[in-house]
Amino acid sequence: MTKTSTGNFFEDFRIGALIQHATPRTLTVGDVALYNGLYGPRFAVQSSDVFAKAIGYPRAPIDDLLVFHVVFGRTVPDISINAVANLGYAGCRFLAPVYPGDTLNATSEVIGLKENSNRKTGLVFVRSTGFNPDGGKVLEYVRWVMVRKQNEDAPAPPDHVPRVPEALLPSMLGDACPAIDGAAYDTVLAGSPYRFDDYQVGERIDHVDGITVEEAEHQIATRLYQNPARIHFNLYAEAKGRFGRRLIYGGHVISLARTLTFNGFANAFHVAAINGGRHVAPIFAGDTVFAWSEVLGKAELPERNDVAALRLRTIATKNRPCDDFPHKIGGEDDPAVVLELDYWVLLPR
Amino acid sequence: MTKTSTGNFFEDFRIGALIQHATPRTLTVGDVALYNGLYGPRFAVQSSDVFAKAIGYPRAPIDDLLVFHVVFGRTVPDISINAVANLGYAGCRFLAPVYPGDTLNATSEVIGLKENSNRKTGLVFVRSTGFNPDGGKVLEYVRWVMVRKQNEDAPAPPDHVPRVPEALLPSMLGDACPAIDGAAYDTVLAGSPYRFDDYQVGERIDHVDGITVEEAEHQIATRLYQNPARIHFNLYAEAKGRFGRRLIYGGHVISLARTLTFNGFANAFHVAAINGGRHVAPIFAGDTVFAWSEVLGKAELPERNDVAALRLRTIATKNRPCDDFPHKIGGEDDPAVVLELDYWVLLPR
């Protein structure tokens, strides 16, 4: 019997199973620097210890999406190493700020299973949690993926399709954001005069810029997250595969889109929650990613006067500028759309 | 009205305006590591805390050009996001050493404006300053760029062409270099026996090696500096643009050239000033950069016996070795030349 891990196939999952993922990870300023080199975010809070301290953080926190990718990376060997499609996220909440020196572990609970009618694959729903070794949660989210069966004849567990979380309520936001001193929040240094009150529901913003992705970049990023999904790294195998080339980790697109949103939402310094995310189409090296956003909602946070939340839908496209806000065509996704992300960001009042 | 920043066009600048740039940045050992991976500098002072301490620094300082690029990056959204050409630098002085953990802010003062006769563009001259949040200056330089007008009919401010600084005087050098213990400076560990006294004015040195640039490398570098100039990242747009492809940030070439000069000037551990820099021609991914240097001058520093200054002119070329010191052909730039940099470096006596 080989000692090589093949990961879990669809028939290996059981409802209620709690999976402790391997490879705890201490995040450092080195990770932050490489993340910056890969995406180029310009939010002042994450960029400057001095700015962060002035408004109430002990130092610059680690970018929320870097935390997300690192927690996600831990889950891959157990959850999605045999996935054929990463279908969606929901109910993703950031629960505590993370700083250089902090260590992250991750677990996943299997909350749903449904075999597909072809009996070759099935849907797996998990609730994954990132936490400090002392047990403090920093992140949780629900994710569903389509996973291959190893043996088509293997009996499948009974179907159990969970209720996927709805958009998070404003009362569930803000745990990862300390009390902010809004007067000390310098909008000139942050790069935009627009605070929470300046945005309107329904407002659409084209983020203008485009970023072309290189193979080396997405490979370095995905390895930084210790995400070993083979489809991102192995040209020899993928040349014969579905796309004929390496697929880019969907989270890479999320981080590119988040970076692009700086131009329009420079004061949206914290991603508090992701209500739902959908990778509409794959991207490949050489593609140029653009994005635009719509303000879907606005909310005050209970007992907080320092920050408030915008609910955004950011659409990312490939090889198509977003000045006309591409989204749907006749009810179908515009073929240029690669990502649809519904999330809450916090801004100073 | 959109909240997207379009940056300043030529008609938006006013003489005397002081622009506070956004996105303060805390530099870390992570930034240093990535800079090292992108260029491969081998100067002992920046490479080793132990070496740096032995000669009088509290720890290894951050590479001067990393400081330059980070300050420069802050200025781009306000000064040159709508530039068509980055014409030159002058009067660049490094004023204080920068260490991991330090935070940098930047401002620019508009010191010159001149509309071009086509009325489509104009020259903008700024004096940019990088400083610590406590106000201590770490870097200043004058830069001029050609910036597009948004509206050709917009009235232009009256011409005001400033006097561009001449080469810096030796008395203006050395503020970023603490007192050095020359006896503790180990030339074997530094990689060369040649100290200040060993160089002659007029001496020419071919730096021999060549470095080929990849798209991923210059994109990662330019993002590390949080320089969002679109021309470096957006293949979709640039494929239809002037060059048909992404242009590489000129500062990337400066850092490559500086790295190449190690072979010949290994003890030139500090760039004290840049008298003038000129990007003679663009480079693109796949190009191989070579360099050679000439010693233009030598100078002692007032009241300092520890270090002295060489004035160098480094010429970088693309796809052409420099063993015959290419520079001008019949008074015109050799077509292989991409960079001409006139600067002062400090060496131990």
Add this chain to the structure above:
Amino acid sequence: MTKTSTGNFFEDFRIGALIQHATPRTLTVGDVALYNGLYGPRFAVQSSDVFAKAIGYPRAPIDDLLVFHVVFGRTVPDISINAVANLGYAGCRFLAPVYPGDTLNATSEVIGLKENSNRKTGLVFVRSTGFNPDGGKVLEYVRWVMVRKQNEDAPAPPDHVPRVPEALLPSMLGDACPAIDGAAYDTVLAGSPYRFDDYQVGERIDHVDGITVEEAEHQIATRLYQNPARIHFNLYAEAKGRFGRRLIYGGHVISLARTLTFNGFANAFHVAAINGGRHVAPIFAGDTVFAWSEVLGKAELPERNDVAALRLRTIATKNRPCDDFPHKIGGEDDPAVVLELDYWVLLPR
């Protein structure tokens, strides 16, 4: 006379010469992050300060191979800048753990010389040592390279071929591994249930995954190690050279192979020694690296009950999966093989 270093040619070496290499280097968490981005290792001890402390380290140690590459990088300007082939390693021992903040220096002693019959090249054998500035050794190894003569007519030193070290004895292993608390070593967090006792001599493990290498990746890696060997960076010159393109640093393949072995040896947290390494064939950007390993031996360490050693032979291939354990064909290397590495790893009992 130029001040450019041309490095040593074969005729410049003398038996017994002790070479102090330049460019001391302080390793940081930044270097660790970039190493992680370039290879994606998932060994828990190096990934998590908390995991490392729990078992007896003061914090997460730096990956053994990063230490190797950095020491090796220091030796290149003096030993192999004029090499035509890097022939082998042997007797490589890791002698002390290295942590972020530690500084490494390197020396080499010339222990063997043998001119080739063509008189154009010769073999140079060195024993290289990496050490802390306080003199504590962290690494030593023997390496032999084929180096060009600058002048074919130059007299060569008398032949002296040293005895290349045999495989290291178990009694020589473990100096870089502190006492480990095996009960605190969490195999779930480490990613595999298999401890030392679970492996059998003769056991073969296919590591399954493949990693495709990009030009930007190996260039960034090799520069991170401050290894200036020209063949890795200069497309202009190499396009006319032996391979028509840039050659990838052999150590890059070693790190890729080590990363791949995680799947099968997740608890082999420390490379204690390299008995011998051979770069069987070059790899180039675009190649996909696979690997498999055989357990050549097992050994307890004198007076240690915490850890024990497996002797592994890892074979890396290019563009060829390893499910049938490719190695030799009719006594010759399988043409897909690029690396054969014989080394000792430590696992918890």
